Amino acid sequence: xxxxxxxxxxxxxxxxxxxxxxxxxxxxxxxxxxxxxxxxxxxxxxxxxxxxxxxxxxxxxxxxxxxxxxxxxxxxxxxxxxxxxxxxxxxxxxxxxxxxxxxxxxxxxxxxxxxxxxxxxxxxxxxxxxxxxxxxxxxxxxxxxxxxxxxxxxxxxxxxxxxxxxxxxxxxxxxxxxxxxxxxxxxxxxxxxxxxxxxxxxxxxxxxxxxxxxxxxxxxxxxxxxxxxxxxxxxxxxxxxxxxxxxxxxx
Ligand code: 13P
Numbered sequence: 001x002x003x004x005x006x007x008x009x010x011x012x013x014x015x016x017x018x019x020x021x022x023x024x025x026x027x028x029x030x031x032x033x034x035x036x037x038x039x040x041x042x043x044x045x046x047x048x049x050x051x052x053x054x055x056x057x058x059x060x061x062x063x064x065x066x067x068x069x070x071x072x073x074x075x076x077x078x079x080x081x082x083x084x085x086x087x088x089x090x091x092x093x094x095x096x097x098x099x100x101x102x103x104x105x106x107x108x109x110x111x112x113x114x115x116x117x118x119x120x121x122x123x124x125x126x127x128x129x130x131x132x133x134x135x136x137x138x139x140x141x142x143x144x145x146x147x148x149x150x151x152x153x154x155x156x157x158x159x160x161x162x163x164x165x166x167x168x169x170x171x172x173x174x175x176x177x178x179x180x181x182x183x184x185x186x187x188x189x190x191x192x193x194x195x196x197x198x199x200x201x202x203x204x205x206x207x208x209x210x211x212x213x214x215x216x217x218x219x220x221x222x223x224x225x226x227x228x229x230x231x232x233x234x235x236x237x238x239x240x241x242x243x244x245x246x247x248x249x250x251x
Pocket of ligand 1: 009095167171172173174175211212213214232233234235236
């Protein structure tokens with residue numbers, strides 16, 4: 001059985017005070033909805049407020065990025081050890097916005113994934129094709145390549161601390177959601193890539209999320225697909241009622 005993970009990715013939204021208010025409001029709304037992991041990946045500055053507000057609830061806190069070195073002259077970066085000590089359980093790695101705007105490559109995504117997992121965090125590794133790549137017919141090739149590159153050096157045993165999120169770039173923040181069949185197919189390509197490296201039995205145990213304009217209206221259909229084991233949610237994770245509805249759809 002695969003674990004379902006519903007994770008919000010707040011991106012560059014919410015202040016520490018807003019974080020505290022949000023989680024205080026959300027906690028009773030999702031209490032007892034324990035058939036999935038509930039995660040909020042928040043800006044680094046919000047982590048202390050989020051961890052504090054989530055204490056004693058079923059909400060886990062994640063970060064949005066992690067550096068690959070343990071320490072050193074890397075101005076502006078945050079290490080896995082710092083995140084662990086702050087009480088973080090999950091971290092998003094290789095989001096397409098980081099690939100697009102901050103020079104993230106398949107190599108650095110791999111290094112960040114290794115650093116996260118070696119420190120005991122669960123990495124939510126993002127992969128996904130642009131519309132141009134899809135139209136050229138590269139979706140399967142690209143998803144398999146990105147998945148294998150990101151997981152290079154990750155052992156079979158460490159896969160239990162890996163979640164892969166298939167996020168088609170054309171569906172992020174656009175309001176255009178992949179159809180449930182497209183999401184299932186993309187997630188299936190990710191799972192097939194994992195199977196090619198680690199074996200089919202192991203691939204069956206790995207949580208593969210869909211992300212890209214998932215919301216309270218489409219979550220149930222997306223989550224009904226065999227290869228869709230949860231969601232990575234941007235915009236709809238900024239509203240307690242919408243996020244709760246998605247968690248309920250997963251329960
Ligand atoms: P939206 O849900 O806003 O499309 O964002 C998806 C995403 O990028 C989650 O990481």
